[in-house]
Amino acid sequence: MVCLRSVNMFCPFCGNNLEQVTRFCLSCGGSLECLKDTGQTEGPDILHHCVQYFNEGHSYAVIVDILSTFHGVKISLRTLKSKLNQAGFYRRKGYSSQIAVINAIRLELRGPGQLFGYRTMWQALKQKYSLRVKRDDVMNLLRELNPRGCERRSRRRFIRRTYHSMGPNYMWHADGYDKLKPFGVALSGCIDGFSRKVLWLECGPTNNNPRVIAQYFLKCVRTLGVIPMRLRTDCGTENGIMAAIQCTLRHHHHDYYSGASSHMYGTSMTNQRIESWWSILRKGRSQFWMELFADLRDAGYFNGSHEHQCLLRFCFVDVIQKDLDECVRLWNSHRIRPSRTASCPGGVPNELYYLPHRFGSRDCGFEIEQAELDAVPETSLSIAPCGDQNMQEYLDFAMEHNDLQKPENWETASELYMKLKEYAQL
Template identity: 70%
Template sequence: MLLTYHDIKISLRSLKRRLKNAGLFRRKNYSLLSDVRNAIRAELRGPGQLFGYRMMWLALQQKHKLRVKRDDVMRLLKELNPRGTDQRTRRRFVRRTYHSMGPNYLWHVDGYDKLKQFGFGLSGCIDGFSRRVLWLICGHINNDPAVIASYFITCVQRLGVVPMRLRTDCGTENGTLAAIQCTLRHHHTDYHAGSRSHMYGTSLSNQRIESWWSIFRKARAQFWIDLFGDLRNEGHFNGSNEHQCLLQFCFQNIPSGARCRANGRTLDVQRGGATDPTRRSYRSSEGSYRSHPERRSFTSRPARRSYVRFTSMGRTLISSL
């Protein structure tokens, strides 16, 4: 700025030395606390009594032209307006403590749709106690009950253990998953056996996997979101099925199975596990999630099937695998 507007060329070290000799500091020369106290008292006589310390600090700077530390404003507000400070503290968000009895006590399952507009649907599962990622699979879809159920069955077979409880949201893709989990735990005798082994809830309350998704986006997903977003902004991607198939072909393993059309020709591509051999078996209990007792109480909707039929369908499904 000195060189551009005043034609003065000076090094940064010389500038700092001259500012110090002149007694000019950015973070010093604070206003007297007595002046700050009087200004806060004046603000508390009006709408300023609703201010927190951050808003009060900003008002002191912009309105009263005072230079003061925010810690000093916090301390003075607590002294001059203890009642307002206590009321704001009560409405402050308090984080709850997550409790888990041990490994495999509660698994959290959820889908990640931030890349779905580009043709990539992610599904993940995490253990609530150890935070171990049990599966993280990128397919072409993540809302097919058969696909999600195949991920769960594969994971159970690989680990040789069934979780005590399983938590998902109320999406239709989790119906078959809930049927299999409750059937696998049907003959157990603990408190969470049978229908209690699966719990529905809002996606925001599924905190373990939601917290991991935020970490995943910062470390991995944001790069791909920006990359594919640049392709869209430059006109190379329009969101059509053809363009999604092209992205899947370039950025995933060369697939086979599902069909899409490009330039009048039909191309075969895989649909993220849709060709799994257990797909036909899963279809038999695809709609049974609506009869789950816990989901019925959560959504307050009438059940379309009884839990007796739900359990028998699940038992038949497991015996056929």
């Protein structure tokens, strides 16, 4: 075996420090014939960089440019090809064995690599495993080793998560709706995960006050006479009292989700039932109000100030609440088509909620006694409909003094808004 003495030489394949340069690396077995003529002028890492950029898939011209720009080494295209060929690196020959490629692909398919297409897998084989393989061969091997993944990718469809629920009152999803907040109107709602029945949908001056949200929750619990097995909210401070009440009313139960486990915090994006329903509300209801109030703003009759927001709430809140109540009635009595992406059955929300046995399920809620609700500390909070007690008294006086009537629809509410705005000189 021919030995060439060298100082601070490194294997371009594994980086092993070479005390002497032989034909093959004693660590990885790579050919070292290419190091015979390198000397010390170009540095020990130049060939290592050439191999690295070659494995990353750069063209020869790009590798020459990178070496010149970032490493200060100027070599010709012919020299680069010669060095890579001496090291055993070729574009169209010297491919790795099929067994090594298959083993690497199977290793990737055990983890996140099962989501890779053949192009990404081909790149991973080159860079991560230093394997040389044709891209078409990787495509054919993936079809054999991961047929389900190939079929799923070929459909080019978004993979949705499957929603699971054991029955009505298993999970309540509560959240606030802020699309009307620029105009001073805040909405709060809650929906049952199994039946998709809207349990409450309230309109008011705020949905950030925890006492207000707790009041909505207790009102719903009193009306239905049950407490849910679990309650799902986002991490906002407005949900703190409601979460505490839920955990308190469930502390004496003995199921898996009793006590503190009966409430679940999470991000708004993952609170999918109520977030999905908000998009339905916007398409069917709230878009109308957003455009109506935007027209008032664009015409110069609304500037977003506290006084204008109070006046708008005073005139429109009752009308909006009436519209929301109608929306809830229609939604809870309409038929939902079955979905392949959900384990919950299709049907009418009211039927799903009150007659779960017809759909092979059961009521997961816990009956609540009035005495238990009376033991909860008082959380009711009296807030003026317009959000400001002084403004409320002034506007009530203006209504009575000018013999004005409460609005019945959006048209009369708009007329009342313009009249009171003129009287108040806003």
